[in-house]
Amino acid sequence: MGIRTDLALESKEIFEEGRSGDAGEIPGVAVDVDQWDQDIRVTRIRIQDEEGAAALGKPPGNYITIELEAGLSGTEARREEAARAVAAELKKLLPQRDGESPLQVLVVGLGNPEVTPDALGPRAAGSVQVTRHIFLLFREQAEEGMACVSVLCPGVMASTGMETAELIRKAVEIAGPDLVLAVDALAAREASRINTTIQISDTGISPGAGTGNMRKELTEKSLGRKVLAVGVPTVIDSNTLIMDSLGGFLTEPEKAEQYLAEQGASVIVTSSDIDQVVAGFSEILANAINITLHPGIYS
């Protein structure tokens, strides 16, 4: 396939396009669509087994897509509603715990803060309310309904000289969280995704996904903690954009793909209003995380 996407929803569309004429279910994949309100749609894709994983090219687990029909063009109130929709889904994926002690969470903002389309993670993480130091220093000030939250923005290897996954593992040693919640910028297939889509997954992050910040995996297996990932598509591979746009026109798309591969001129592109996209979605994700982790404060 010449099409690169981090969105399970797009992987599903691609699979369905590939077997035209057969609109039935995908074996090993359960899909559930919900309308949060008039403008916000929630699609929950569950990859149940290896057959489903092979079909969609992603590891088994939950992939939830929240689509904002009006993108970021709505009012502040619409953005807050989007944050509430994301929070409702995140909440269902939190690890169970007894009521005694607060949930311990390490929020990780992946990506390069100097490169706008890659800065979603650090920007969102930078607006998450950090509380671990309050638990450490002023225990009595920690409130009901407040998780114990630490934040790491590990940067990228070209800026630190250190493996991002190693820095995260060390922060896990310090903070000892129940949960790692990673925020990352994603690659999409369709340009219109950049302004409208949020994905949550509970399968961790694989090398080469997102904007490619991870060279090693970031999973429950590698970290010993549950890993949730929240992301927003901010980039498209130009060849993916071309094949997606002309897909319905070309009679022999695989030859076009081969032609593009031979030209070797693939570039990663982004929307020209990427500053506003990253600012808007960073705010939505930070709000969603705050509502999820600190329900006693943000509600």
Next chain:
Amino acid sequence: MGIRTDLALESKEIFEEGRSGDAGEIPGVAVDVDQWDQDIRVTRIRIQDEEGAAALGKPPGNYITIELEAGLSGTEARREEAARAVAAELKKLLPQRDGESPLQVLVVGLGNPEVTPDALGPRAAGSVQVTRHIFLLFREQAEEGMACVSVLCPGVMASTGMETAELIRKAVEIAGPDLVLAVDALAAREASRINTTIQISDTGISPGAGTGNMRKELTEKSLGRKVLAVGVPTVIDSNTLIMDSLGGFLTEPEKAEQYLAEQGASVIVTSSDIDQVVAGFSEILANAINITLHPGIYS
């Protein structure tokens, strides 16, 4: 033509592709290619008459393209060399004056500083050395080889509520320049242009060119002053990107164009490293303008 570009060099290539088999000169267009050094090529296109204008779709005048083979990846010394190459071309286009009084120049940084691919103009203009207030307030401190320079960054109409061209006309009334030197972000046809190309022209700026900041023309006719424009491509229309990438593959490109037009999903895209592109070329253009206008200080 489904291909949009602000670069005369690309217009020339498109014209030549359109008459395949005939590699001769274009009537009404004179072309001169120069190698500044190993990595920097200068192409001077002169549209001499209406026939040339019709062929390239641009008004008669001079269009000079400076191409950096290695893009911004080189050292600081390479960037300085690029600035010197641009300055050498700008210098030839300055209005003649007697040696008595300093040249009066209004530098205009077009574009929206909040939108990175559109921020080239304000960023470059913000690093140009302003001297008009020195001439006004401390006349004696003005040095030999220093032009009398003022700078306007008029923003965009959506941010000011005022026509950009009107604001520039008013600044011309204040500063009374011999020359208006406008810096603007451009649209290109090929993605590889974004990191490598600078264009200088002496024909002013037409509505809809560049990233579309001007709704009215900015020309010698409209302002009563000579207008030089310096720009760097930072965006591509997605349909242009598609047609440019697959052009050599499609047997009936005009049908593909029609298909894309019907899909109606054209978006303006930019390179994912646009922050670094705009930072690097803003610095090169500001240096080039400083070397051109203040040779007594920057040399």
Next chain:
Amino acid sequence: MGIRTDLALESKEIFEEGRSGDAGEIPGVAVDVDQWDQDIRVTRIRIQDEEGAAALGKPPGNYITIELEAGLSGTEARREEAARAVAAELKKLLPQRDGESPLQVLVVGLGNPEVTPDALGPRAAGSVQVTRHIFLLFREQAEEGMACVSVLCPGVMASTGMETAELIRKAVEIAGPDLVLAVDALAAREASRINTTIQISDTGISPGAGTGNMRKELTEKSLGRKVLAVGVPTVIDSNTLIMDSLGGFLTEPEKAEQYLAEQGASVIVTSSDIDQVVAGFSEILANAINITLHPGIYS
């Protein structure tokens, strides 16, 4: 007087300190104090005549101070309340008009956006909702309760080479407003003002006030339009800080002033958290202006 302040409230305090023992009214000055809510106090000082003007060292007119007891440390809801308090005072000072046509306002963000303590004006103005282009281009989309607003951020003379007052006069020619609403950073006497105080006045801006961005006056007389100014103190002259802090200790303060003057080491200082102060108050002022001018949208 060795003490510099742009706040009429501080001028009043200084005058009262200077006549210790006499706590009565100041001739030519009317004062009215109001509590907006528990945390927000509104002090309206009216300088009624030349005697009052001489006492406080400011031209006759209205000076309204809004003090936030908790500074910016409160919640988002507290900031919105502060914006409503400012809007209530601004509304009383708007020029009267018949109900037919919308109020025309030119908002001017004074100051240097590159110098944080001076960036309050451009930052606040940059978040004001601009509508004049909607009236010009899409008349029918202009809503009830929406003023016709344009915005100018003229920069500073060292960055433009042009007199700030001249640029504003030209923008007045373009936009033809009923009212000029200028936002500027101010100088205070007490360090604690920097995080807590907003001043509105209807007397325009004099050269040397604020952070010194104006070399010429910006008044109804100079512009031919009513001028409202809104400001927040962001800087203190170090000698003012010293005399204010030790004023109650020194037995011969005027000798200390003379000593400081001889040392000649006065510097302009600001709070070390100035980034957060400017961000927070810019947001409050922009909200206040939006509520005032567009009551049909922000209410």
Next chain:
Amino acid sequence: MGIRTDLALESKEIFEEGRSGDAGEIPGVAVDVDQWDQDIRVTRIRIQDEEGAAALGKPPGNYITIELEAGLSGTEARREEAARAVAAELKKLLPQRDGESPLQVLVVGLGNPEVTPDALGPRAAGSVQVTRHIFLLFREQAEEGMACVSVLCPGVMASTGMETAELIRKAVEIAGPDLVLAVDALAAREASRINTTIQISDTGISPGAGTGNMRKELTEKSLGRKVLAVGVPTVIDSNTLIMDSLGGFLTEPEKAEQYLAEQGASVIVTSSDIDQVVAGFSEILANAINITLHPGIYS
């Protein structure tokens, strides 16, 4: 003493003022003054023993002050000369090593990047050339005269929820450096220091020094590696500013100090041009570090 400073040079001046009449040497303190060139002075203070440490209130070790007479007002060439002067001093303090393997250095940018006067560390560290990943991934591309450099910007505890010292210790575990080179913003006594002074020391960083980013010490003892610190003063305690400014005037300064302490209104202030100060000195320090660590590339 009511005077707070991180500069050994100011501690020495304070000690000397305290024993007026006796201009001799300070026991346990060796001082050596050098003129790098006309505008750059280098003062090397060596605290030799506990007596010297008690006199200056700092642990034994080397404290080198580089003073730029013209501050940042000079040309780019002057800034480069300042970087070379700093690099010459840093080089003398590097740990000895055999010629076989490259020096391994962890550069740590202390401070909060969102608070300009505290952002010197992250800004400078962000422009240091990172090379450790080149040694790891493309061994053969590592050049002669290039150290193996990693960079950590650990943020502040209020933003991460984790102890800064713990994060640094974990990065030391990852990178295994021979040397930790920390960059931090400092507190000075005299306002004029903010624009003119750089300090290098080899004694590590104590809790409460600098702008207070460290709650635990950062020393060879705590990290098991040699620690060099490079800093620039960016803030002053307002009470320190007052006492420093009026020190020569007050007959009973200790009573003034007591008065100020009772007022309890001490605030941390900074210069109103702090954006330009931090930008300029971050560049100088990054250049100095690059010249020191990568002499084969920057020379």
